[in-house]
């Protein structure tokens with residue numbers, strides 16, 4: 001029996017009829033989503049499916065051509081300040097203040113969020129420690145590696161203890177040890193009732209982390225629900241995904257008969 005999350009305040013995110021077009025290209029073609037609060041939600045889809053465009057519109061970074069988005073009961077485009085106070089965002093290709101050190105970046109972010117200075121210092125020190133960035137706290141962000149940038153971006157997104165955290169490909173470029181740390185932080189966060197929404201291509205990761213999944217392809221939602229519902233009768237999320245996005249039976253390189261070895 002699919003879980004009902006269409007009524008009441010239990011939805012962290014509610015999206016209705018969302019559209020976005022870039023010139024001729026329709027990136028998001030009428031997306032409806034209801035993401036329940038307190039879950040670890042995975043948004044998955046092939047390259048170009050519209051995941052980043054959808055997350056950008058849901059978090060108030062990109063204006064939709066049509067449709068509505070509500071986050072924790074507030075309309076993202078009518079009441080942006082209320083939404084932005086309650087969410088944390090780690091966008092794709094995050095632009096950070098590069099000429100600040102990690103510690104300064106968190107201090108600045110905390111003050112922008114209106115937190116008292118001593119509270120910012122305390123939280124920043126703890127986050128730097130947990131994310132294994134304490135040794136790099138005085139290094140300029142411009143000199144951080146890709147994985148370190150993800151981690152400092154995550155720390156900045158968590159600093160004000162948001163109700164919903166949106167992460168675009170949070171594990172890309174992150175080593176397995178850091179991935180495990182990030183995972184622990186996020187599991188603790190959702191365990192306390194907060195919501196994580198993240199996009200990823202890595203099905204095994206989504207399968208092991210998420211309890212709620214939305215599958216997107218060609219600008220539309222192909223399936224959404226609990227992991228078990230979306231996986232259905234398939235052996236794994238990967239198999240269900242390939243079926244849902246219509247990739248089963250596709251040429252996987254057989255036509256490249258000129259490629260490789262002996263001639």
Ligand SMILES: Nc1ncnc2c1ncn2[C@@H]1O[C@H](COP(=O)(O)OP(=O)(O)OP(=O)(O)O)[C@@H](O)[C@H]1O
Nearest residue numbers: 022025026027045046047048049050051052053054
């Ligand atoms: N600023 C833009 N201008 C023009 N086209 C865009 C723009 N942003 C996205 N698109 C197009 O919209 C479609 C959806 O892109 P989007 O980045 O949302 O997909 P995605 O699911 O996040 O892909 P990936 O997994 O590869 O990051 C693609 O066809 C892309 O080329």
